Amino acid sequence: MLLNYLKITFAVLKRHPFFTFVSLFGICFTMTVLIVVTAFVDDLASSGYPQPERDRNLYVNRVKLSSDQSQMMSNASLYLIRHxxxxxxxxxxxxxxxxxxxxDTYLDDRKVRLxxxxxxxxxxxxxxxxVLExxxxxxxxxxxxxxxxxITNSARDELFGKNQSAVGKTIDLLNNTFRVIGVIQECSIVHFLLYGEVYIPYTFAHINxxxxxxxxxxxxxxxAPSAEKVPAMHRELQDMVGRMPVPKDMKTLTIRADGYFETITRIQNSGSESTLQTFYLILATVALSFMLLPAVNLVNLNISRMMERASEIGIRKAFGASSGTLVWQFVTENVILTILGGILAILVSSGILALINGQGWIPGSDLAVNWRIVLYAFGLILFFGLLSGVYPAWRMSRLQIASALKGGE
Incomplete structure (x- = not known):
């Protein structure tokens, strides 16, 4: 029985190439965008190089002073750190x-921006x-x-030649001549709290x-010594902040200490107090809305296509096909289209991510397909694929034989 459905489905898809192309494109495009975007988010959020134990850390990135009339917000000072x-x-x-x-630095009459x-x-x-060297x-x-x-391996390759030794060589930068003492493996630039091509001792930052x-x-x-100690570390910090003197003309002092991803979301949101849960809710809403729009378009497309197949439906009903059989056939067509579109999306996404990594469009990137995300996206695409096929199929299966043979009028 299933084999017959598959044979009929592939025959129908071959007979309606325009519809097949439009459906596959919509499914493939939607899922490709989701996979590529979530690869970026996953690379940013997951613990990995160069911080495999990120769950032990808190990041102090926002110091805020407020009064009744104004507020000031910035990063931490050396005085705050040391005292x-x-x-x-x-x-x-x-x-x-x-x-x-x-x-900028100049080497062999070349200007290199680092x-x-x-x-x-x-x-x-x-x-x-x-450490590579x-x-x-x-x-x-x-x-x-x-x-x-x-310096990083990418800066070494740019300045001194690919895989050439850099230790002991000098770079003129920021009105100083620095000696390279080490080369490290570059991390992705999406980890902008950690990323650099050249790392310089803070003692040259001209801080008073x-x-x-x-x-x-x-x-x-x-x-913290362990992930379990992070809440205690946060409490100790907040207790200390509560005892710190507030500068003159200011009313309150706030020092934020968050996990890595929450710190990133606050920076991107200009220091807003929005929570990480709010970010995930917005991301999920955008993703669902992004997938819902093609699904609505496919409903209309399916209705138009099935109206063209009204005569076929009438003939099949005349030969004894039940409404359930017809609905199952139409749903099978949509499921197969969804599976084909999903497989195509995985191939296209893998190619796009490999191209981004290979061409160095995002410095230090090592983006990869997250198979957990693929399964979630595939499940959602399948759900919306079924959604776009069930209603049109049910509507056409309810046609009377005479009406169907007349083209659904």
């Missing part, structure tokens, strides 16, 4: 880095960058004010050591 955050007992390590910026980031030596402990700078290097830097402002350019990473 307050370093006093926390729960974290087993505290590291920080600056904002990602760009600067992403650079200031950091302290503990930054290498709260991350797990893979040389070493990372240490607190002793910073104490001695050594002009040393760490006497400045007691709480706001500055740094993102601080608090690492």
């Amino acid at each position: 307050y955050l370093d006093q926390l007992k729960t974290p087993d390590k505290i590291g920080f880095s600056g904002l990602m910026n760009t600067a 992403y650079y980031k200031y950091s302290d030596a503990n930054f290498w402990d709260v991350t797990r960058f893979k 040389g070493r990372l700078y240490t607190n002793e290097d910073l104490r001695r004010n050594e002009k040393v830097i760490v 050591p006497t400045d007691q402002n709480l706001m500055g350019p740094f993102t601080v990473i608090l690492r």
Whole structure:
């Protein structure tokens, strides 16, 4: 019985190539967009290189001072880190880095623009960058004010030639001549809290050591001994904030310490207090709406196609086909179209992600198809495929034989 349905279905799909193309395109396009977008989100949200134990971390990225008339918001200052955050007992390590910026260097009459980031030596402990050559700078290097830097493999290839040794060579950057002491494996630029091509000791960031402002350019990473200790670390931080003196003319002091993905969503939302759950709700709503629109269009397309097949329906009913048999046939056609469209979408998505990785359009990217997301997307596409086929099929199966033979009039 099933084999007969499949034979009839493929015959119908071959006989109506335009409808088949439009249906496959709609399904493939929708699912491809979902797979590619979720690959970006998954790469951003999941624990992996260069922080495989991200669930142990809190990120201090927002310091806010408010009064009745105004508010100020920025990242953390060196004063806040050294005089307050370093006093926390729960974290087993505290590291920080600056904002990602760009600067130009000249080598062999070539201008090369590089992403650079200031950091302290503990930054290498709260991350797990893979050292390909040389070493990372240490607190002793910073104490001695050594002009040393760490670069990524992509910066090394750009500056000195692919896979050429870079340790011991110099780079003129930001009015200083720095010596390369290490090369690390680049991470994806979507991890912009961590990403850089050149990492420079924060001691060259021209920060006034006497400045007691709480706001500055740094993102601080608090690492707990284990994931179970993160809530206690958060409570200790908030208790400390409650005891901190509020600057003159300000009423309240707020210091945000969130998980990685929640920190990212707040940054993208300009520091809004929106929760991570709100972000997921918006993302799910957009995805469902994106899939619902093609489904509605396919309902209309299916109705038009089935009106063209009214005579066929009338003949099959005249030879004893029941309404249930006809509905099952039409639904089978939609299911097969959905499966074919889904397989095509997986192939197209894999090709797009491989192209993005291979061409380096997103520096350091290693995007991959998330098969868990594929299963969810496939289930939703199948649901909407059934939704777009059941109603038209039921409507046409209710036609009287005489009406069907006249073309459904």
